[in-house]
Amino acid sequence: MNTVALESSNIVETYRSKTRESAALSEDAAAQFPSGITHDSRHVRPYGVFVEKAVGSHKWDVDGNEYIDYFGGHGALLLGHGRPEVLAAIHEALDEGTHFGASHPRELAWARVIQRLVPTADRIRFTSSGTEATHLALRLARAFTGRSKIVRFLSNFHGWHDHMTSGYTSHYDGSPTSGVLESVASSIALVPPGDIDAVRTVLEQDKDIAAVILEPTGSSFGMVPIPEGFLEALREVTAKHGVLLIFDEVVTGFRVSPGGAQSHFNIKPDLTALAKILAGGLPGAAVVGGREILDALDFDAAPASGREKIQHQGTYNANPASAAAGAAALSIIESTDACKRANDYAERLRGRLNQIFVEEQVQWAAYGTFSGFHVFTNPMKRVIDPEKFDAASVDWKEIKSNPPGVSDRLRLAMLINGVDITGWPGGTISAAHDEADLDKTVDAFRESLRMLRSEDVI
Numbered sequence: 091m092n093t094v095a096l097e098s099s100n101i102v103e104t105y106r107s108k109t110r111e112s113a114a115l116s117e118d119a120a121a122q123f124p125s126g127i128t129h130d131s132r133h134v135r136p137y138g139v140f141v142e143k144a145v146g147s148h149k150w151d152v153d154g155n156e157y158i159d160y161f162g163g164h165g166a167l168l169l170g171h172g173r174p175e176v177l178a179a180i181h182e183a184l185d186e187g188t189h190f191g192a193s194h195p196r197e198l199a200w201a202r203v204i205q206r207l208v209p210t211a212d213r214i215r216f217t218s219s220g221t222e223a224t225h226l227a228l229r230l231a232r233a234f235t236g237r238s239k240i241v242r243f244l245s246n247f248h249g250w251h252d253h254m255t256s257g258y259t260s261h262y263d264g265s266p267t268s269g270v271l272e273s274v275a276s277s278i279a280l281v282p283p284g285d286i287d288a289v290r291t292v293l294e295q296d297k298d299i300a301a302v303i304l305e306p307t308g309s310s311f312g313m314v315p316i317p318e319g320f321l322e323a324l325r326e327v328t329a330k331h332g333v334l335l336i337f338d339e340v341v342t343g344f345r346v347s348p349g350g351a352q353s354h355f356n357i358k359p360d361l362t363a364l365a366k367i368l369a370g371g372l373p374g375a376a377v378v379g380g381r382e383i384l385d386a387l388d389f390d391a392a393p394a395s396g397r398e399k400i401q402h403q404g405t406y407n408a409n410p411a412s413a414a415a416g417a418a419a420l421s422i423i424e425s426t427d428a429c430k431r432a433n434d435y436a437e438r439l440r441g442r443l444n445q446i447f448v449e450e451q452v453q454w455a456a457y458g459t460f461s462g463f464h465v466f467t468n469p470m471k472r473v474i475d476p477e478k479f480d481a482a483s484v485d486w487k488e489i490k491s492n493p494p495g496v497s498d499r500l501r502l503a504m505l506i507n508g509v510d511i512t513g514w515p516g517g518t519i520s521a522a523h524d525e526a527d528l529d530k531t532v533d534a535f536r537e538s539l540r541m542l543r544s545e546d547v548i
């Protein structure tokens with residue numbers, strides 16, 4: 091969206107008039123933070139809302155506006171905001187101390203529930219973020235195999251560290267993004283998402299591949315779907331070549347099912363990166379996998395097997411408050427139908443959105459799997475039937491793009507109508523979303539489409 095369009099838009103004007111306090115704070119923020127934000131995904135033009143409170147599926151901004159929330163703490167909040175049992179566990183932990191610089195019982199309770207839920211969590215190493223978890227997974231894979239390269243799928247996201255930047259939203263040829271060393275970028279072999287033949291070719295030709303990493307329900311939580319049977323084929327071909335298979339379950343873990351995508355699809359990766367839901371809404375993450383691989387971190391086992399122990403520190407690894415939040419959240423997920431509730435709601439939401447796309451004669455489609463929804467905004471102006479749309483039939487670059495101006499304007503229109511979606515556009519559902527939220531979200535979409543139409547955006 092360019093500045094002229096921004097200034098002449100009723101949607102933008104209405105948004106500004108409803109969010110004056112956020113506007114003022116965004117000016118302060120612009121003086122402190124690049125683009126006034128602290129995470130790339132929070133970038134909204136002209137500015138995003140500043141939120142001061144959140145409960146269940148709702149949140150409130152500093153101007154007192156209430157929103158149904160589909161950002162869900164970047165996907166961390168399967169149980170919604172402020173689940174009482176999780177908050178109580180955090181408060182109890184904080185009262186006993188925020189950091190002991192030592193092992194503590196809560197990390198054991200956290201590990202035990204992870205092991206009960208995640209089939210391949212034989213051994214666990216906690217980190218502070220998903221980015222650190224995927225980084226450590228690569229190091230473990232290299233140390234274990236003695237090989238140096240990693241296969242990644244174009245458009246998959248694995249955090250922001252140097253190995254993961256090329257090929258996510260740019261540099262599809264594998265060249266290094268700004269600030270990244272050529273030598274790091276060239277240690278990554280990029281292949282098209284869902285292309286098992288491309289993987290086979292790379293693994294047959296290059297004997298220096300340590301691991302293949304992927305988002306196991308397709309990039310950006312299924313925005314780019316992967317073909318049926320792909321995970322099985324990938325497991326088979328990686329095993330055949332002695333290459334480790336790494337599932338990035340930072341989003342799908344404890345969401346797709348209590349045991350994540352690996353449990354749902356019954357595929358056993360060698361290593362798994364976990365974060366988000368894992369730590370119950372506080373910072374925390376982990377790498378889990380087979381003992382023989384994680385033994386590279388063991389002070390005795392590594393040298394005993396003739397290997398150098400790999401290094402891994404981290405001041406906040408298994409922080410007591412995160413451990414308490416994580417153990418409480420995972421115990422609820424283990425003992426309730428939280429994943430199913432979120433999955434069911436998402437399915438109904440996708441269906442209802444497609445109905446209104448048909449009724450409003452908008453050539454968009456809502457799609458997705460499990461507790462996610464994505465909106466295909468049809469940048470190439472295809473003729474589609476929203477209710478029969480098959481995202482797998484569309485090229486991944488097309489599916490990841492939006493017509494100019496649409497996603498920002500839709501985001502603002504939805505905020506005006508009391509719903510916060512992501513900028514892709516889409517969102518993740520929590521177990522706290524209820525029928526009233528569903529009806530209100532559908533109405534907000536209908537009203538937002540009409541607002542966009544009145545400005546010739548669609």
Ligand SMILES: Cc1ncc(COP(=O)(O)O)c(C=O)c1O
Binds near residue numbers: 247305338366
């Ligand atoms: C699939 C996936 N992997 C890794 C990460 C990085 O996790 P973090 O933001 O905790 O570093 C994310 C974050 O959104 C993610 O979605």
